[in-house]
Every structure is written in C-alpha cells, then in structure tokens.
Amino acid sequence: MNNGILTFENVAIHMGGREILSSTSLSVQRGEFVCVIGPSGCGKTTLLRAAAGFVAPSGGAVRRNGEAITGPSREVAFVFQDYGRALLPWRTVAANVSLALEAAKVPTAERPARIARVLATVGLAAHADKFPAQLSGGMQQRVQIARCLAQEPSLMMMDEPFGALDAMTRESLQDELARLVREQGLTVMFVTHDLEEALYLGDRVIALRANPTADKPSLAAMIDVPLPYPRNQLTTKEHPEFLRLRRALYQYLGHH
Secondary structure, X not given: OOOOOEEEEEEEEXXXXXXEEEEEEEEEOOOOXXXXXXXXXXXXXXXXXXXXXXXXXXXXXXXXXXXXXXXXXXXXXXXXXXXXXXXXXXXXXXXXXXXXXHHOOOOHHHHHHHHHHHHHHOOOXXXXXXXXXXXXXXXXXXXXXXXXXXXXXXXXXXXXXXXXXXXXXXXXXXXXXXXXXXXXXXXXXXXXOOHHHHHHXXXXXXXXXXXXXXXXXXXXXXXXXXXXXXXXXXXXXXXXXXXHXXXXXXXXXXXX
C-alpha cells in the first residue's frame, strides 16, 4: 500500500455485536478527493468517523501521516449532513465560524480577518451578521464549510453534506466545493449515495459492501475517475467515460 496522508490498515470495527467494517485497507493521497459509496448500513459514515478519530478500530489501525490516530484532531474537519444542528442558532454566521478559531485558541485580534477571509471564500461575506435561521439551506451548509476552512485542516471528512438540498443548490455547491478543494489543496473523503455526485467530484470512488465476511471484506472496489478538470455539470456528465463509470457503479449497487 502506498503511504498517503491517511491510511487504513486492515481496519475492522464492531458495534453492538455486529461487524460494521471488515479488514479494510486503503490509502488516501495528499490533495486527493475520494468519494465513498455503498448500500445503507455498509459503514460509510463509520469509515469517516474512524478517520476523524471519533471511532476507535476494533482491529487494525488508521494512520495520519504515518502516526496512529488516537482521537479527534484539529487537522481533521468534519462536515455533517444536518447543517441545521451543526450551527448554533443564537450565533451569527461570523460567530459560528469563530467557533473553530476559539477551539484552536487563535488570538482574539486575529479572528476577524480570518473569518472575513473564509466567508469571502464561500461567498458569504455579505451575510456575516445574519443568523442561521435567516439563511437558506445551501447558505447554512456554506457556513459549516467556512467554519471547517477556518480550522485550516489538512483533511476534510464530509458525510453526505448536500443530501438534504434541492438539485440546483446541490449542483451549485458541488462546483463551489470542487473549486475550493483545488484552490486550497484540501484532501477530502466524501460520503454520498449519489453515483453521479461521486463521479463528478471524485478523483477516485471507493465502494463498500454491506454485511462483510472474511471472504468478502468491506472494501468491494476502488475506481479511478480519469475525467478532466475543471468539470462541468453538463459536458462532464455527457462524457463517454462518465457514462461508462456510472453504469459500472450502478450495476454494483444494483447487485447489492
């Protein structure tokens, strides 16, 4: 296995007497965008939580830069699907972003400039003084992403962050995220149920299987996505290679 910024070495995770992940080994390279798909209950979110240090492996090891992960770190940011619960309703947009800086003990005098910078990056500079309830769902998710960027992470875990959004907002945020990842040099693991989203965003797609066994471990497939950048919502999704990969992933999920 190549040494990447993040490695899973024969990782097994058991919960409630059930094996969620079985003998999972993979490596994520610096600057790579890896999407994770699979049927419900196959351990996609558990994989991300282990990478973030929220869940300890029952067997094997998860390593970041060669060091075993023993708990959460400010080097790893986590973007949740439920943006409503991720934001504090009594704090303004700027104050919600400030949470990451407060946790990192960034000097108070340095915070306004950093907050302004990340809000401009996600297109929310004009909304700094608003409260979450005054924003659309897509804007609330941008706030959560801005808070993660303020953390200046080396890794970003994203658990179906656009799953609750309407199609047009979702596509807009996909393009915005793709731009941010390239500009910021971020490394991302992104869970989704949407095959097109996985292929559109990912450099590589990892497919997990449900109910793993010794003969059939959790990791079912790893597929490279050799589509050119920048990607386009129309032309990329009409590309012959995109259609071929979508068919292959659809057949895999249909089989499972």
